[in-house]
Amino acid sequence: MLYRTSTLLVATSILVVIALSSLVMPNQAQAIPAFARKYDVQCTACHTAPPVLNTFGQRFLENGYQLPGTEDGGTTGKKKLGDVTLDDVGKYLAFRLVGNAVRSWSFTQQNPAGTDTGVAQNKTELTFPENFTLFAGGTVMKNVGFMVELGHDVEGGGAEVERGFVSFNNLGAQDLAHVRIGKFDPSAFYSVVTIRQQLNEVKESLSSGCNTAYTPCSFNRVGLAPSAFATKFYGLYDRGGTPLSPFASSLYNSGGEIGLDVHGRPFGKAWLYQVGVVNGANEPFGDSNKGKDLYAMLRYDYAQSDYFSATLSGFVYHGNSNAKVQTQEDVNWHRYGVSGRATYQMLDLYAAYAVDRINHVPSGVSGAFDATATGLTIGADAYVTNETLLSLRYDNLDAGGILEQRKSATFIGLQAKQYLRTNVAIFVRNDVNVRKSEGGEAAARNLRNAFFAGIDIIF
Amino acid sequence: MRCQNLVCGLVLLLALGTSTVVQATKPEDTAATRAQGQVLFERTCLFCHGATGQGDGPAGWFLGRYASPRPRNFTAGSFKFRSTPSGDLPTDQDLFRTITKGIPGYMPSFASLSEAARWQIVAYVKSFYPGFRTETPVPLPLVGAPTPQLAESLDRGRALYTSFECHTCHGTEGRGDGPVTQAGELKDASGLQIQAADLTRPSSFKNGASLPDLVRTLLTGLDGTPMPSYAARLSDRETDAWDLAQYLRALSAESVP
Missing domain, CATH: 1.10.760.10 (Cytochrome c-like domain)
Known part of the structure; x- marks a missing residue:
């Protein structure tokens, strides 16, 4: 009881300080990100609530960072220097600083078997700033866009190019084909987009035994991310032998894969197609994959009037030697998914379901490996006032993989976000383990509750 | 004195011409023009203004959320940005100017569309309100001339x-x-x-x-x-x-x- 009271006191104090410091910021400090600056509009022209896009924002993204129905990449916001037209730097650059000022973990047992001593225990951490993203994006010229996102994860350490690609748009005819080349998020046009979530992904904590290639890996703490997008399998490794987290977004729902992607609307404004080829699960530059992974997605949009829109999507992702098992044998890891989203005024409802399947389980693990796993994510975001956004998400992961290790997980997360300004929000969030009563020492059961309080700044 | 006013008026007209939007070659307001305008409208404007022009597009609610503004309802016959007297409809040039310049904070400029395309959208937007077929909006005359900032x-x-x-x-x-x-x-x-x-x-x-x-x-x-x-x-x-x-x-x- 004393522990909970002190946690709440610390969290409340920090939020009050953040709120007050934001309120006394001078008006001139208020700003909006790059595209909003470029087009002189507020964030909500394209977003329901950043980073989630509304229908106008989706079409802007599809069109390679050009206004829907236009090819304005060569003119809007540009300055002419000789035969080159350039955006002002301020219209290219933006950053997002999002992080939990406080993270409070509550476990059923102290340091259960498999965890590192002193890691899995009830504790409150001060972690701000947790994640920092710098991005540069826009258009080079008419129908040529680009985006580079450099992310720094304080917990994971180091910085990396999370996404970096060039897009060639309106090839052949308007909306016939848009091509992206580079490291991109394949699910950018799916009904529920991996990197556009109100409840941010919280990474798992691996035990120190996971540092050796192809060794069994246990968790100090599970990750909190949309289950439909997750890897779902215990005991999978990338081609370098590094374990793949069952909770990390992957394949079609990866935050960044290297490859080539084509999308368009040649069958009318209601239908969007997408096909692509990528290196595969967590493949770095210098692909060591034996083959390439292929995917295709089809989406139906209803967007007419009454402040209402709805989309339905389905995809097939075909992996080709895109992961390994503990015996270092290749597997073909596939995913099939459906998702839907509906917005009506202040309410944004979404759901995604995915089935992951590994064909031809290698003989080395045969009999000890479940080749099928599923993930379900259902959520809702709702503005209850002009400045207050409530978000709810349910995640159920029916895990596959090594039978001895796998443990399914079900979490419900609730978040309240208060916008102090257009671009500054504070939030509190609580995730509850629905399966905690099932007991056991596995991380998916041991974590009982997680509380977060943080800040989200987009500039 | 009259001569002075005439000169001032000419200067004013020149200033208005350069400060707003260059008069574009306006196509005839025919069924074909409106049909072309509809195609453009549904690609670019529908998301905020809605398929029926009532300002209730799927993205329209988020602009102001529980506060003003909401996207313009073209079927109501009430327009903010006009050169005409209060309560009158806007001129075609007023609509063209808004599409071209946008509305700071809320609506981007669509100057990247060709002038012909913008006029086609104007023709289609007018088709949402029957009053445009019967009324001929007349701009308010601007009296006098800019005074120096003394x-x-x-x-x-x-x-x-x-x-x-x-x-x-x-x-x-x-x-x-x-x-x-x-x-x-x-x-x-x-x-x-x-x-x-x-x-x-x-x-x-x-x-x-x-x-x-x-x-x-x-x-x-x-x-x-x-x-x-x-x-x-x-x-x-x-x-x-x-x-x-x-x-x-x-x-x-x-x-x-």
Whole structure:
């Protein structure tokens, strides 16, 4: 009881300080990100609530960072220097600083078997700033866009190019084909987009035994991310032998894969197609994959009037030697998914379901490996006032993989976000383990509750 | 004197021509033009204004959420940005100007569309309201000519700002923080709370921030908002509107074209 009271006191104090410091910021400090600056509009022209896009924002993204129905990449916001037209730097650059000022973990047992001593225990951490993203994006010229996102994860350490690609748009005819080349998020046009979530992904904590290639890996703490997008399998490794987290977004729902992607609307404004080829699960530059992974997605949009829109999507992702098992044998890891989203005024409802399947389980693990796993994510975001956004998400992961290790997980997360300004929000969030009563020492059961309080700044 | 007025009028016309939008070659308002406009509208405008032009597009709610503004309802026949008297429909050129320039903060400029495309959209937007078929909107004549930003002009403008009680909404220093605004009493025609413009930030003026833009806004008002037309009160002296516009400009250090 004393522990909970002190946690709440610390969290409340920090939020009050953040709120007050934001309120006394001078008006001139208020700003909006790059595209909003470029087009002189507020964030909500394209977003329901950043980073989630509304229908106008989706079409802007599809069109390679050009206004829907236009090819304005060569003119809007540009300055002419000789035969080159350039955006002002301020219209290219933006950053997002999002992080939990406080993270409070509550476990059923102290340091259960498999965890590192002193890691899995009830504790409150001060972690701000947790994640920092710098991005540069826009258009080079008419129908040529680009985006580079450099992310720094304080917990994971180091910085990396999370996404970096060039897009060639309106090839052949308007909306016939848009091509992206580079490291991109394949699910950018799916009904529920991996990197556009109100409840941010919280990474798992691996035990120190996971540092050796192809060794069994246990968790100090599970990750909190949309289950439909997750890897779902215990005991999978990338081609370098590094374990793949069952909770990390992957394949079609990866935050960044290297490859080539084509999308368009040649069958009318209601239908969007997408096909692509990528290196595969967590493949770095210098692909060591034996083959390439292929995917295709089809989406139906209803967007007419009454402040209402709805989309339905389905995809097939075909992996080709895109992961390994503990015996270092290749597997073909596939995913099939459906998702839907509906917005009506202040309410944004979404759901995604995915089935992951590994064909031809290698003989080395045969009999000890479940080749099928599923993930379900259902959520809702709702503005209850002009400045207050409530978000709810349910995640159920029916895990596959090594039978001895796998443990399914079900979490419900609730978040309240208060916008102090257009671009500054504070939030509190609580995730509850629905399966905690099932007991056991596995991380998916041991974590009982997680509380977060943080800040989200987009500039 | 008449000759002087004629010269001033010509100068004014030139200023308006350069400060707003170059008159484009306007296609005939035919069924074919409207059909082409519909295709463009459904690619670019539908998301906010809705398929039936009622301002209820799938993305429209998020602009102001529980407050003003919402996208324009073209079927209601009430338009904010006009050169015509309050309550009248806008001219084609008014609609063309809004599409071309956009609305700072809320609607991007669609100047990247060809002029022909923008005129086609104008033709289609007009088809949402039957009144456009029967009425011929006429712009308000702008009297007088821009006054230089001299102390006397600013003094007269300041006096008008006070006598017209602009400060009750826009505040004494023009920061949009007048007592009526602070009390949350400003509402638009649909009952949504609305903020008075911060006159110290002319780059955010929705109807333009050049001197002719300001005079036009003062004369026509912004229909559907609490901003009334001051045409009747500004018709006494030819320089009044320009003096007040100069004073509004002087409230900010921002450079305005």
